[in-house]
């Protein structure tokens with residue numbers, strides 16, 4: 001079922017070569033300096049990766065969901081920060097592609113393909129797992145809406161990063177998740193939009209994560225993505241795809257950590273032989289490899305369902321759950337195999353261990369994924 005096409009293999013190789021040659025070399029500095037990897041994003045734009053799934057008529061390369069996952073895996077193997085920046089940018093473009101009006105597509109997709117960065121703004125201080133509890137309001141006025149509220153933990157939102165923001169807001173507070181929310185596209189240049197605190201994070205430190213403040217932020221009616229009242233569905237359908245993206249990131253981190261562990265186990269000698277000759281470590285490696293492969297299969301199944309426009313909610317949640325847990329399992333054992341050296345910043349495993357942790361939290365915690373899976377199964 002998952003024999004890759006020649007085109008998918010070619011793009012995977014292109015992404016792998018670029019990630020291993022350029023992205024991996026920049027990853028430690030990006031992490032240590034909390035530095036947005038602008039060079040990586042510029043190179044990825046140049047190579048056509050920022051518009052990977054955007055149809056050619058809107059300036060993209062028109063690739064499929066499986067290719068998207070493969071590219072995110074390759075990037076994440078080298079630098080999880082770069083992978084999440086690209087992934088959330090894909091989430092933005094995907095929402096515009098699948099639910100935006102023709103005018104929104106014509107205006108924003110070519111810019112997204114040219115590297116103008118997109119973001120998705122659902123989470124609020126009191127609306128994390130309970131996304132339906134958000135309070136940002138959009139009040140109808142002549143010719144448009146006025147938005148007021150505050151979003152938090154927004155990826156691709158930094159002092160200088162982020163150009164376009166999809167904001168989910170209440171248009172009918174009584175109805176909440178059942179028709180009470182609407183999605184709006186807000187531009188960075190809107191005078192009613194400002195960036196609040198930028199977070200100092202444990203991992204994925206190259207990706208900028210900030211508060212987004214909307215104060216009397218006026219947007220025209222044609223900034224609505226989908227229909228009035230469809231905002232929660234826009235968010236949930238978008239998140240089905242977003243979860244496949246984060247699951248791909250998690251698989252990439254696991255693949256990277258596994259490769260580092262195998263390399264180290266072959267080089268490091270104790271008791272007169274490479275530590276990898278010990279069966280205990282071989283069993284670690286076998287478990288790590290098996291779980292990584294299984295996570296990858298779930299991700300590709302979810303991506304395939306989404307590509308075929310079949311309902312992927314359950315499998316996307318399974319992929320996100322399993323891949324996130326696997327990334328943490330694999331990075332933990334990979335660090336263990338490195339012993340004391342793994343705890344030092346001299347080896348990339350220390351960064352991978354920290355980067356992996358968020359994959360059990362963002363785009364819905366592991367516990368939220370279990371809620372989604374159970375609701376689908378029962």
Ligand code: CAA
Pocket residue numbers: 084088120122123128129130131132153154155177178179232233236237239240313362363364365368371372
């Ligand atoms: N597709 C289409 N529609 C969906 C849907 C889906 N996957 N999931 C729910 N809906 C619809 C329901 O059918 C329902 O519509 P009707 O009223 O017409 O029937 C409506 O949405 C409300 O659904 P629920 O009653 O199931 O909503 P809920 O309040 O119980 O919440 C939830 C469900 C799954 C827990 C949801 O709140 C959720 O996903 N929470 C986690 C939020 C999350 O993932 N945040 C991530 C933020 S983005 C991020 O992290 C990006 C980043 O930085 C990397």
